[in-house]
Amino acid sequence: MRSVMIMAKRGPGLRARALLLVLVSLLAAVPAIGLILSTGGRAEAHGTPMKPGSRTFLCWQDGLTDTGEIKPVNPACKNAQQVSGTTPFYNWFSVLRSDGAGRTRGFVPDGQLCSGGNTNFTGFNAARSDWPLTHLTAGASVDFSYNAWAAHPGWFYVYVTKDGFDPTRTLTWNDIEDRPFLSVDHPPLKGSPGTVEANYSWNGRLPAGKSGRHIIYMVWQRSDSQETFYSCSDVVFDGGNGEVTGIHEPGNPTEPVPGACTATRRTTGTWSGGYQSEVTVTDSGDVPMLGWMVDWTLPSGQKVDSLWNGAATYNGQAVMVHNAGWNGSLSPGQSATFGYVVSGTGGDGATGLPCRVG
Known part of the structure; x- marks a missing residue:
C-alpha cells in the first residue's frame, strides 16, 4: 500500500504528471445535496475521475510496469484483469454507454453499477474490500479532478452510498443516496484533451456526517449526444486528505499509451x-x-x-x-x-x- 505522493518518485518522464496528480490530490468535493455549480465554459472530454480516483483509473496505475505491460498487483485489480482481460486497463477512460442518455436507476442493472452495464468492464463490479482506496474527511472542502480525454460538453452528477454501506456486498441502487450531493454544469477544462494531465476541476464540500467505507458514484452525461459515463470511486471517511492506498508502486515504470x-x-x-x-x-x-x-x-x-x-x-x-x-x-x-x-x-x-x- 502507498500514498499517491509516492508517484513523484517515478522516472523523469512521469514527473510532470506526478506533480499534477499531487496538486489535485486534495480531493474534490461536493457541496450539499442538490447544490449546482455553474462555472460556464464547456466540458470537453472522454474520461474518468482522478480524484477521487475511479476503479479503472487507479487499477491502471496499479498495473503500470517498466515494459509498459499491464500487470496489476492489487488483489481486486488483479481479479478484474482475470475477469475482463487487460483491454479495460488501457481504456480506463471508456466506461460508457452510448445509449445512456443520463439514465441511472432502471437502466443500469443492480450489480453492474461500476461498469455502467458495459460488459467490457464487468470485472470492476466485484464486491470487495480491497480496491484501491482514497482517504477523505467528511464535510471537508476539497478539489475534485476528472480526466478529460476528448471534446464533449456535459454535466456531472455525483452520488454517495448510504450510511452502513458494506463493500463486500453487491452494489445496488438501494445502496446509493437518492439524490446526487453534487451537480456540476460544464466545469472548466485544464490541460490538453487526450492526455492524462487534462482534467476538469472544481471545489466543493464533501457530505458531512459520513464515516467508514463508501463509494462515490459519478455519472457524466454529454449534452451533445446520449453517451453517458459511469464510475465507482472507493473511499473511506477517516480524516484523510486525499491519500490513496492499495496501489502497487513499480520501481521506474514507463507509462503505457492507451492505444493509438x-x-x-x-x-x-x-x-x-x-x-x-x-x-x-x-x-x-x-x-x-x-x-x-x-x-x-x-x-x-x-x-x-x-x-x-x-x-x-x-x-x-x-x-x-x-x-x-x-x-x-x-x-x-x-x-x-x-x-x-x-x-x-x-x-x-x-x-x-x-x-x-x-
Whole structure:
C-alpha cells in the first residue's frame, strides 16, 4: 500500500504528471445535496475521475510496469484483469454507454453499477474490500479532478452510498443516496484533451456526517449526444486528505499509451453539388481499444447530410465522429469504417484525418 505522493518518485518522464496528480490530490468535493455549480465554459472530454480516483483509473496505475505491460498487483485489480482481460486497463477512460442518455436507476442493472452495464468492464463490479482506496474527511472542502480525454460538453452528477454501506456486498441502487450531493454544469477544462494531465476541476464540500467505507458514484452525461459515463470511486471517511492506498508502486515504470489509431478518407462518389466519402479507422497501436473518435473540418460551404456506422456531432464546419456501439472495439491491426454524404460545391482532398482512442 502507498500514498499517491509516492508517484513523484517515478522516472523523469512521469514527473510532470506526478506533480499534477499531487496538486489535485486534495480531493474534490461536493457541496450539499442538490447544490449546482455553474462555472460556464464547456466540458470537453472522454474520461474518468482522478480524484477521487475511479476503479479503472487507479487499477491502471496499479498495473503500470517498466515494459509498459499491464500487470496489476492489487488483489481486486488483479481479479478484474482475470475477469475482463487487460483491454479495460488501457481504456480506463471508456466506461460508457452510448445509449445512456443520463439514465441511472432502471437502466443500469443492480450489480453492474461500476461498469455502467458495459460488459467490457464487468470485472470492476466485484464486491470487495480491497480496491484501491482514497482517504477523505467528511464535510471537508476539497478539489475534485476528472480526466478529460476528448471534446464533449456535459454535466456531472455525483452520488454517495448510504450510511452502513458494506463493500463486500453487491452494489445496488438501494445502496446509493437518492439524490446526487453534487451537480456540476460544464466545469472548466485544464490541460490538453487526450492526455492524462487534462482534467476538469472544481471545489466543493464533501457530505458531512459520513464515516467508514463508501463509494462515490459519478455519472457524466454529454449534452451533445446520449453517451453517458459511469464510475465507482472507493473511499473511506477517516480524516484523510486525499491519500490513496492499495496501489502497487513499480520501481521506474514507463507509462503505457492507451492505444493509438489512424483514420484515412477516400471519396467513393461525386455528383453536381455533393459527394460521398468513406473513412477507415485502424487500431495502429500495440493494445486493443474499445472506442475511437475522428474529427476534421469541412471546406467552407459544405455540410454533412447523412452519416452511417458512427455517431456525429457538429460545430459549424467542425465534425467529430465517435464509433457506433458495434464497431468501436478493435484489436491491433483491425479496422472499421464509416461513411457520409456531403452537400456543397467542391470536394475534399484530405486523406489522413486526426484519430484518437476513446
